[in-house]
Amino acid sequence: MGKVLEFFKTLDRRIIFLFIAIAVVITLINPMYLEINISKNARTYIKVLDSINENETVIVSFDYAASGEPELKPMAYGILYRLFQRKAKVIMMGFWDQGPSLADNTVKQVIERFEKDYPDRKIVYGKDYINIGYKAGGFTVIINMSKAIKEIFTADKDGAPISDFEIMNKIDKLSDIKMVFALTGGNNGLLDIWLPFARQQYGIPVAGGCTSVSAPQFYQYMNSGQLSGLLDGFKTAAELLKAIELPYTDPETKKPANLLTKEVHKIADVQSIVHLIIMIFIIIGNVTYLYEKKYSKQQ
Amino acid sequence: MFLRKTLPLLICFFCGVFAIVGFFSAEGTAINTYYEKLAKWNSIIAAFAMLLGVGNLIRVNFIKITRNHHDKIYCAILIASLLITATFGILGGVYPTKIDPANPQLMDFFKNKCAYIFEYMMKPMQSTMFSLLAFFVASAAFRAFRAKSFEATILLVTAFIVMLGRVPIGTSIWPGFAGISEWILSTVNMAGSRAITLGAAVGATAACLKIILGLETRYLGGE
Incomplete structure (x- = not known):
């Protein structure tokens, strides 16, 4: 027993890394497609998205970098898709320099899928959505947007004057925006810019999305009603995608189709397996610790 | 002395006081209008700060190259x-x-x-x-995650429930994990998180007041 105890006590971390790597690869090759149930947070979010009516303008803020994309992109995908379903007008921007470029990639994929699902609808840049790019300055940008959006954002991401686009015709200031959807990968986003300034100072409803690791700090704002909705990590993003119904029946399940793809399922499975492995290692660590404690007492 | 210390302190004091009063003043008032102008300056300074950052990054790394680091x-x-x-x-x-x-x-x-x-x-x-x-x-x-004490054991059990509740496999094992996990996050965690946030906010307010009033001058460099 002593040898086993010693082995686990001095377990090389590379063995743990190897277990994680093998589990990830095996799950990706052979996914389990575990059932994803729609939680309260995802249901609330769908209601928030459905409160947006035709021709109402919203901001979707991409305040994250490539590192946060695996968790936040599915959220952005679901939000944009639902907004296009609702025939809302979408202004995309970012307080992170990489955000608007990531927004471009995401919206391209959403439009491709959307136009396949709705062949009679065409999503047009400048009419249905626009990318006004990145702006440095954090909360002061919000203060300036409260007076004149077109003064602080004079051109779109590619340098074209934003006044030339139809979508901006009826938009002068922040109060013309129905709601803000802020997807945040850390500081400089939802918590320190959109919530205290757009929501608190100017009264614009804000719904958020964040990575799992930063989620605990956002629940207090949900509870107080300052956040209209919260997608707290990849799991709720997958739930949101499942909750968005498409206008046709899934040929495999014979049920109404949704946005939850096999790829998203695979990632959810990988997350499940990695959580399990971490838990198993924690249990092993604790059994070793408790056994050692008992053994040393006996001696 | 005046340019290095007194002038920055005066600028900081006036901008700080102005920003606080402007934040709480009604829209359309003169002070609120100037507060918004001040916000515009901040955006410009932020853009220049980025340039400063790039310049500093190049300088620091260039020095390392020349010194054969x-x-x-x-x-x-x-x-x-x-x-x-x-x-x-x-x-x-x-x-x-x-x-x-x-x-x-x-x-x-x-x-x-x-x-x-x-x-x-x-x-x-x-x-x-x-x-x-x-x-x-x-x-x-x-x-590091060891049940060394009663508190650590509670933390461990809570972490297990949340970890299981946050992934589909948890609800496949027992559907109750999702509900308990949600309750832990939105009630127990929320109370603690709110207390920390409020405490940190009070601390940040005190620290900002010290800077505005010139009691804290380390941001000017030196001691």
């Missing part, structure tokens, strides 16, 4: 990457409207190169760095 190869890679990306980014960004609108091919060249760097270098590298967290968290949890 053991990390000089990484410093050189950093400077080269910065300059190459910035060149493609700036030229691809300003070219269409500022230089020669009649030459779309050149614009596309710079834009495509910048997009290429972002898509095939920046994104995979950042994603890889973030993904490594899973490995390090697993290793750290194995070594």
Whole structure:
């Protein structure tokens, strides 16, 4: 027993890394497609998205970098898709320099899928959505947007004057925006810019999305009603995608189709397996610790 | 002395007081209008701060290269990457409207190169760095997460429930995990998190007041 105890006590971390790597690869090759149930947070979010009516303008803020994309992109995908379903007008921007470029990639994929699902609808840049790019300055940008959006954002991401686009015709200031959807990968986003300034100072409803690791700090704002909705990590993003119904029946399940793809399922499975492995290692660590404690007492 | 200390302190005092009063003043009032102007200045300063950051990064790394520091190869890679990306980014960004609108091919060249760097270098590298967290968290949890006391045991049990409730496999084992996990996060965690936030906010307010009133001067450099 002593040898086993010693082995686990001095377990090389590379063995743990190897277990994680093998589990990830095996799950990706052979996914389990575990059932994803729609939680309260995802249901609330769908209601928030459905409160947006035709021709109402919203901001979707991409305040994250490539590192946060695996968790936040599915959220952005679901939000944009639902907004296009609702025939809302979408202004995309970012307080992170990489955000608007990531927004471009995401919206391209959403439009491709959307136009396949709705062949009679065409999503047009400048009419249905626009990318006004990145702006440095954090909360002061919000203060300036409260007076004149077109003064602080004079051109779109590619340098074209934003006044030339139809979508901006009826938009002068922040109060013309129905709601803000802020997807945040850390500081400089939802918590320190959109919530205290757009929501608190100017009264614009804000719904958020964040990575799992930063989620605990956002629940207090949900509870107080300052956040209209919260997608707290990849799991709720997958739930949101499942909750968005498409206008046709899934040929495999014979049920109404949704946005939850096999790829998203695979990632959810990988997350499940990695959580399990971490838990198993924690249990092993604790059994070793408790056994050692008992053994040393006996001696 | 006046330029190095008194003047910055005076600017800080007036801007700080002005920002606080402006924040709480009604829209349309003179002070609120100037407060919004001050916000515009802040945006400009933030843009210049970025330039300052880039300049400082180049300076620090250049010094390391000239002094034959053991990390000089990484410093050189950093400077080269910065300059190459910035060149493609700036030229691809300003070219269409500022230089020669009649030459779309050149614009596309710079834009495509910048997009290429972002898509095939920046994104995979950042994603890889973030993904490594899973490995390090697993290793750290194995070594540090021990039920050494009653409180640590409660923390451990709570962590297990939340970990299971946050992934589909948890609800496959027992559907109740999701509900309990949600309750822990939105009730127990929320209370603690709110207490920490309020405490930190009071602390930050005190620290800001010290800076505005000139009691804290370390941001000016020196002692």
